[in-house]
Amino acid sequence: MAKGEPPRRPKEPGGGILMGRPFGVPVYVAPSWFLVAALITWVFGGQLDRVLPQLGAARYLVSLFFAVAFYASVLVHELAHTVAAIRFKLPVRRIQLQFFGGVSEIEKEAETPGREFVLAFVGPLLSLVLAGAFYLAMKPVQPGTVPGILLAGLMVSNLIVAIFNLLPGLPLDGGRMLRAVVWKITGKPMSGTVAAAWVGRALAVAVLIGLPLLNSSGTFGGGNQDTGGMDTVTDALLAAILAAIIWTGAGNSLRMARLREHLPELRARTLTRRAVPVETDTPLSEALRRANAAGARALVVVDSDGHPLSLVRESAIVGVPEHRRPWVAVSTLAQDLTEGMRVSAELAGEELLDALRAAPATEYLVVEETGEIYGVLSAADVERAFVRAMARPA
Numbered sequence: 326m327a328k329g330e331p332p333r334r335p336k337e338p339g340g341g342i343l344m345g346r347p348f349g350v351p352v353y354v355a356p357s358w359f360l361v362a363a364l365i366t367w368v369f370g371g372q373l374d375r376v377l378p379q380l381g382a383a384r385y386l387v388s389l390f391f392a393v394a395f396y397a398s399v400l401v402h403e404l405a406h407t408v409a410a411i412r413f414k415l416p417v418r419r420i421q422l423q424f425f426g427g428v429s430e431i432e433k434e435a436e437t438p439g440r441e442f443v444l445a446f447v448g449p450l451l452s453l454v455l456a457g458a459f460y461l462a463m464k465p466v467q468p469g470t471v472p473g474i475l476l477a478g479l480m481v482s483n484l485i486v487a488i489f490n491l492l493p494g495l496p497l498d499g500g501r502m503l504r505a506v507v508w509k510i511t512g513k514p515m516s517g518t519v520a521a522a523w524v525g526r527a528l529a530v531a532v533l534i535g536l537p538l539l540n541s542s543g544t545f546g547g548g549n550q551d552t553g554g555m556d557t558v559t560d561a562l563l564a565a566i567l568a569a570i571i572w573t574g575a576g577n578s579l580r581m582a583r584l585r586e587h588l589p590e591l592r593a594r595t596l597t598r599r600a601v602p603v604e605t606d607t608p609l610s611e612a613l614r615r616a617n618a619a620g621a622r623a624l625v626v627v628d629s630d631g632h633p634l635s636l637v638r639e640s641a642i643v644g645v646p647e648h649r650r651p652w653v654a655v656s657t658l659a660q661d662l663t664e665g666m667r668v669s670a671e672l673a674g675e676e677l678l679d680a681l682r683a684a685p686a687t688e689y690l691v692v693e694e695t696g697e698i699y700g701v702l703s704a705a706d707v708e709r710a711f712v713r714a715m716a717r718p719a
């Protein structure tokens with residue numbers, strides 16, 4: 326976020342390679358996915374070599390197909406969230422397939438705990454349905470063949486995705502379900518977020534410590550004597566990455582919940598600087614004298630009828646040495662007003678931030694409903710208020 330600009334998102338979300346727009350939502354594959362695809366191809370290829378040694382080098386093509394099919398299943402999981410969000414009229418920014426699975430970026434929270442629960446549950450539910458479908462597809466297929474192994478792998482992987490996402494801690498789907506339950510019981514969404522986030526942090530610690538122990542004990546098929554040292558290092562590394570993702574996600578959920586609680590405090594009327602109108606040929610020194618006399622902190626350039634034309638940029642004023650200010654007209658330091666730079670004094674919270682995101686600028690003209698000039702809103706002031714809201718305890 327650049328200095329003096331409101332917190333904003335790009336008009337067209339990025340995040341990797343655009344794969345399509347199902348239901349109008351862009352789907353991106355992050356660059357980290359290719360690292361995971363290569364890792365899955367290598368690991369699954371090694372397993373195929375033990376089961377079907379006759380495949381030779383072709384086992385890596387089969388493994389790559391498995392990696393793509395697995396992430397297609399992850400995409401179905403995320404599309405379930407997306408469809409539910411669209412059904413509840415919640416905007417979805419994008420779907421991104423990344424290092425550990427995928428994420429649906431839903432821009433607003435569900436209005437009720439019931440909707441929050443459904444929105445979270447449909448993802449693991451679809452993964453369970455896919456696991457069941459692959460299990461049924463295995464029935465007529467001969468075990469020990471390439472189709473049989475692929476179907477078994479996809480069945481197990483989707484089952485793991487479903488079970489893992491049902492764990493009751495943020496940022497996992499199970500954490501959102503727990504949040505919905507606590508929200509329903511207490512009537513406070515923030516209480517649900519706090520409970521689910523701390524459970525998520527506990528899960529992160531459990532993954533960091535427990536996953537390598539389970540693998541080393543052979544619970545998940547570990548214990549190969551030939552590669553035991555490498556497996557131990559790999560297990561510890563993957564556990565550390567996964568635990569970090571869960572811990573960070575839980576913390577981000579807490580911060581965003583805190584922000585949403587304090588977001589209504591961001592009001593254009595209270596953040597606006599008082600401004601004085603000056604005509605285009607007014608010297609900067611004279612304009613600043615008038616502003617100081619009136620206790621104002623901003624300058625609005627107006628025409629002879631008092632209609633606003635432009636805003637004098639604060640950064641431009643600072644750049645003019647004091648001895649030159651009597652010879653510099655305010656119009657040379659001003660930015661012409663565009664439609665997006667006029668905001669209502671009544672805007673607050675998300676509506677205010679949305680208005681500023683739609684037309685990024687350093688200053689905005691704040692007007693009353695009658696069109697009368699109320700003052701100038703500095704994006705730097707909004708940014709500072711935004712940061713204070715993020716830091717303030719709930």
